[in-house]
Amino acid sequence: MTTISQARPSLTNNDAAVLQALFDAESSPSSGVTVDSSLPPWPATVNISQADFNALKARETQIILKLQTTETPTQETVQSALEELNALLEEYPTYPPAYTNRAQTLRLLADLQYNQRHTDAEPSRTETNTDESLFTPEAADLSSRIFADLGKAITLATPASPADPISSVQARLLADAHTHRGYLLLKAARVKKTRSEREVENVGPERLRGHSADRLEEMASRDFFFGGRYGNKVAQQLAVQTNPYAKMCGAIVKEAMRKEMEG
Template sequence: MTSIASARPSLTSNDSAVLQALFDAESSPSSGITVDPSLPSWPSSLKISQEDLSSLSQRETEIIRKLQADEPPSEETVKSALNDFDTLLSQYPTYPSAYTNRAQTLRLLIDIIHNNHESKSDNVQGSISELDDAALFSPQTSELSSRIFSDLGQAINLATPASPADAVSSAQARLLADAHTHRGYLLLKAARGKKAQSDEDGSDMSGPERLRGLGADQLEEMASRDFFFGGRYGNKVAQQLSVQTNPYAKMCGAIVKEAMRKEVEG
């Protein structure tokens, strides 16, 4: 009987690296990123001076504090915060952080609109997760969901270094980890929602127009890619989800499970 240890040398170094990357969430996601705390928060290509950055950070903090003043915030408070972010970004359209915070604020507004709609119809049923899925992809919130994807995409585009080999600042790494993970989470929910609705009645779900023509498998692969980058920039949850949603890891996992099943049976 050939042991695993004696069989291992037959794998090439590339094969071993691929298998490790597929099944070990800690093996590769963050290994290619250099975070340099001495770098300025944002690349000079964004053309935001240090003086402006200090002012922007203060304005952003004030907007967030208004949202946190009420638990939960009212619809009026959330819309006021969105207007403030709109004004800030109209003046400084290359400031990445405000896009991620506006995306989070849009999520708050979607939840409020959905909960108000459900309350009026006296039809509040299901778990928080189910309500969240329904809120994100209901016809009433399609435009807001589209804006979330747009904001996250813009933040990622602005903060991503020109070359994968370039070092990033601590602020860049944190934003890219959060934005990729947030978008991956939304894509994964879209994939599961589309599969569930398709299984139920064969129809396509509502939600952002850019996602409507995509199948559940395509959406899950997109989510896996975002989770990979989220993990690469340091988000531990994204590292785990990257492995769980990786189609090659899932395929290899199924093969391994089947082989183990046959060995147990025989």
């Protein structure tokens, strides 16, 4: 755990407490979430019985296993998995995990399509940066669908009140979905910072294109905060790194330390 010492220039107790909260990921109010393992997997609003949940989980597992039989599945295999997930969601449109799994499957499809385009253009090329696969004009529809699915899963799984206890299944999904979306928002922010305005004009979901890189990073930080709040340790660290107030205070502290050393 990071500690803030009161070296010169001296800090008041209140200042030290504020800095401690900003820089220490463990100070995130994850204790505000009550996880009750005795609760049903999903709240009543999801309207899925325990029996249906067990059957859906088994069905979903079979779909995902098809994607894991080889190190790199074919586009045909991925498309088949997407069709099965679409069918499952048509029958059970309030089942949150199918949305997060469909988002992951769509990301896999974006990677495969990106690799295929670059291999066709440069046959001798053996490695491609699939981290950029969602941030091309060709992938705009896929990225929109991914953000929509992650948003839907989060909406369905989020408790009506922050004080409401949640199941361990619910907490895990919310942690993963918020962290996944935060990562994509952070990537979108970095793409916006490193490419020209013309290059990013038709990149990513249309609803995000009008946002600045700093605004996208703030949105990512918020998702990382919630990902950490629901139990994802990596998200807790990323929430601190992307928090605009933490970064601002970090710059102030660094400048104060530099001046002290020079003096």
